[in-house]
Amino acid sequence: MSTVAAQIQNRKNADQTPVVEYRSIRKQYGEFVAIGSVTARVNKGEVVCLIGPSGSGKSTLLRTTNALEQIQGGELLFDGKPLPASKAGIRQVRQRMGMVFQNFELFPHKTVLENITVGPRTVLKVSEQEARKRAVALLDKVGLADKADKYPANLSGGQQQRVAIARALAMEPEVMLFDEPTSALDPETIGEVLNVMKRLAEEGMTMIVVTHEMTFARRVADWVVVFDRGNIVEQGPAAQIFDNPQAERTRDFLSHLGWDG
Amino acid sequence: MDFDFSAVLDSWQYLAGGLGLTILLSLLTVILSLIFGIAVALGRMYGPRWLSVPLVFYIDSMRAVPVLVVLIWIYFALPIVTGISLPPFWAALVALTFHICAYVAEIVRAGISSVRAGQTQAGLVLGMSEAQVMRKIILPQALIRMLPSLGSIVSITIKDTAIAAVIAVPELMKRTETVSGQSFRPMEAFTVAMVVYFLILFPATRAIDLIYKNIAYRGRS
Ligand SMILES: Nc1ncnc2c1ncn2[C@@H]1O[C@H](COP(=O)(O)OP(=O)(O)O)[C@@H](O)[C@H]1O
Ligand SMILES: [Mg+2]
8 A cells, every 4th residue: 555545544544434525626716716626625623734835726725625615626525515605505604614703803893702602692692501511611711710700801812812713612623623712912922822722632623733833743744735826735634734745745844833843 | 232141031031932942953963864864875885776877966965055045945845845834843854954954964974984994894704794794893992982073063063943933933143033033132142142152062062072082092903
């Protein structure tokens, strides 16, 4: 068996239906091709990191996953089924995927607690009491139990991003999408967010993470996908990508970031 | 010339009654303009073309026509054209609301547009519908951001209610005219009216500014 085939078979839960599967995904903005043709899969319980130069299409791919962007070609499967075409169908899928943005996007008019309860209350019709209970537990989990009644404006960036993670988790998603979750943070608060993400990974959450934090990707990712100009240059286990990259462009990108193994 | 306020001040109860009506008319106008203004803005921004085109025309024409003309038209011309005639107070309420609403709609539109797209996306990825995102996420932030402009709307509305005197609505301005005529003390009567308008408007606008200062951060995403 070739090493590539072996690698794919050795992936976590490789025998089960992938949580997300990208089949020859193509995405254009008008004439501009943001994603040429991307084929990749994300298995249950895996942490898949998307890395690559900025403008290479990582965010775009992430945003096609929950239909924030429409694709022009290929097929996207969630839990083995193509993304539904109807608005109601898409809402159902979104409920099962959490997303964390680079700029947190907390709701400034709601307290920390309300930020976390608004999804379950509005979308899942969970009772006020139940939603609160869950939110308090999640705040505890991200280490912000004492901030429940504060407004986002009164939190540091790192704290805001941890609340954003709790907000996404409150929907009890099957997969979490992270788009450069630490890129807008002061260096001293990056660690607290990465720690929360690392713990989430250890608990078995399926995660797709766009990141420039190579140390995090090297340690936490099960699988790394390297992007360049809208296409995948190389994908493989974190150890291979970082310690023994096969593609010239991967080596260029990593050395450009100052990664030396 | 010497000022003598005694005749005017003797009529304070009569004037106070007028002030009550001014405040009632202003409050109703502001509340109705806010409700319809939000509806018009949403219709203009997200409604189908057959709706948005006439709404834009409505907004533009209201901003081009003096409110006094609207009032006189509704009070005198509407009955002739449609057979519907409104009592003075209601005619004034309709005219003021019709006029102010157009300005509120534009303020609401600007407020909604100013909330960045990421907020909508953050709502959508939770599985909310577009209507839920608007109601729970965008509009509340937009309303907070709009507060200073809505403060101006409140003061413009209170001042504009004075035109209702033209169709004999017995609000503060009309009663001031009456007192002025009966007492032969127009200077004193209108001085009192001016001071009263100021004493209502000044704290009202200050209060709105103060509220805004204290909650502005809740609209800043
Ligand atoms: N809404 C859009 N309209 C037009 N071009 C876009 C849009 N969003 C992204 N792009 C372009 O698509 C390419 C990929 O962007 P993106 O996925 O954000 O890259 P990355 O996340 O890897 O930095 C970039 O060249 C970007 O300019
Ligand atoms: Mg990006």
